[in-house]
Amino acid sequence: MAARTTAVIEKWSTGLVEPERRLDYWIGAVCECFLEMDITTPVRSDFDCSVQRGQLDTIGVNRVEGSAQHVYRRKASLARSASNFYYLLCKTDNDWTVMQNGHASRLQPADLVLLDSRRCYEFNFPVTANTLSLELPIAWVDSWITDPERRIGQRIDGRAGWGAALSAFACQLTPQLAIERPLPARVLTDQLGALLALAFESEIPATPSEARDATKLLDQIGRAIRLLYAEPGLTAATVAGHLRVSERTLHRCLNKSGLTFSGLLNECRMAAARRMLSEPRFDHIGVGGIGLRVGLPDPSHFIRQCRRHLGMTPGAFRRHR
Structure with missing residues (x-):
């Protein structure tokens, strides 16, 4: 699903309507700006909220301000939504709570959380709704984060490590900056993606061409071993040299596939x-001759390997065939 695009700052504000209609207006504004959601509030007469939105390349930059509220995305809302996104949320003024994917997290100022609009969620702003909400295309998140589904709803500590760097950078993003960009949009979105990957301690997923190259190298390693296995003392360095890659590249390729x-x-x-x-x-x-032919000239070592891999000595295996 393509991200929404706009070259202007879009604005919604309950200050435009009568107090008794403000919650209904706000629910409609949230559904228009974000997604289908339901909202309740403990605030009655003084309820007031606004949102501004700018578009930074494929990423929507939303700034929400206003009264306390409880936001729900239920199954009925999922069914009414034509588009879906990930959302990275951050508040800097007070604590709040979020629930998704079996995680119930209490977040403090500067903490962040990644939500998936394809699943139900709820969050509660008990004091104010002042929030940065970054709308992230699903394909964009998948290109930066390995297995993002298991990370949704989890608190990202915004005061330590890479989480602090991500929080500091994200909080600089405003709808105004999305329009009047100090750097090319792609530079800013790549910075966000890299910090998000670091905060989640995630390896950046391989591109299709990188995945094809890795698969090709893995096949080449297997063929080289089948060709050279009979050489006593065969090493990874020898196979790497045969394939004209570094030994480190060889080991990294095998490790990514869970092999040695x-x-x-x-x-x-x-x-x-x-x-x-x-x-x-x-x-x-x-x-002993069989051991020599498979690259294991030491008879005792060959026997140990047979016990380990064949379940018995080579002589016993031959007798029980």
Whole structure:
């Protein structure tokens, strides 16, 4: 879903209507500016709220000010919404609470939280509704955060570590800045994405081309090991040199797939040993000779590896085939 675009600051204010109609007007304004939501308030006669919105590239920058309120996004609201986004919220004046995805978080001034409009949520502003709300396209968040679904509703500490850096940067974003940009919009949105990834301690997801390259390298590593496994003392450095990549690149590629070089090498060697020990045509080769052929010239080490991977010694495996 494409983000909304505008070159002007949009404004909604309950100051334009009679006091008795202000809550209804505000609910309509929130649904127009953000999403379908329901709102209640403990404030009766003096209820007053406003919101300003600017567009920074694909990101909507919203500043809300006004009275205490409780905001709900229920299943009926989800059904009425044509578009969905993530929202990054931050308050700097007082505590508030939020619930989503099984998380109930109490947030203090400068803390942040990421919400997903595709799921029900609620938040309570017990004193004021003064809030920064950044509307983030789903595809944009997915490009910066690994598995954002498990992070929604969780408090980001806005006073420590990268959370503090994210809070400080985000709070500088205003609808006015979104229109009168001090830097190219892409520079500002990339900075926001990078800080969000750091605050969540998330690896930035690979692009499709990077994912294809990683898959290709993983296949090449596997083929190289199958080609070279019979060399005694085969190392990751040797395979990396064969593939013309650094040893660090090789290990990083394997680690991202939950693999290790030694694990792949041992599996390859033991698969070859199992095959030779299973076939009668190799019976003229002694156990030590089989070990030598799979790159394990030390008989005792070969026997230990067979016990570990085949569940018995090579001699016993040969007898029980």
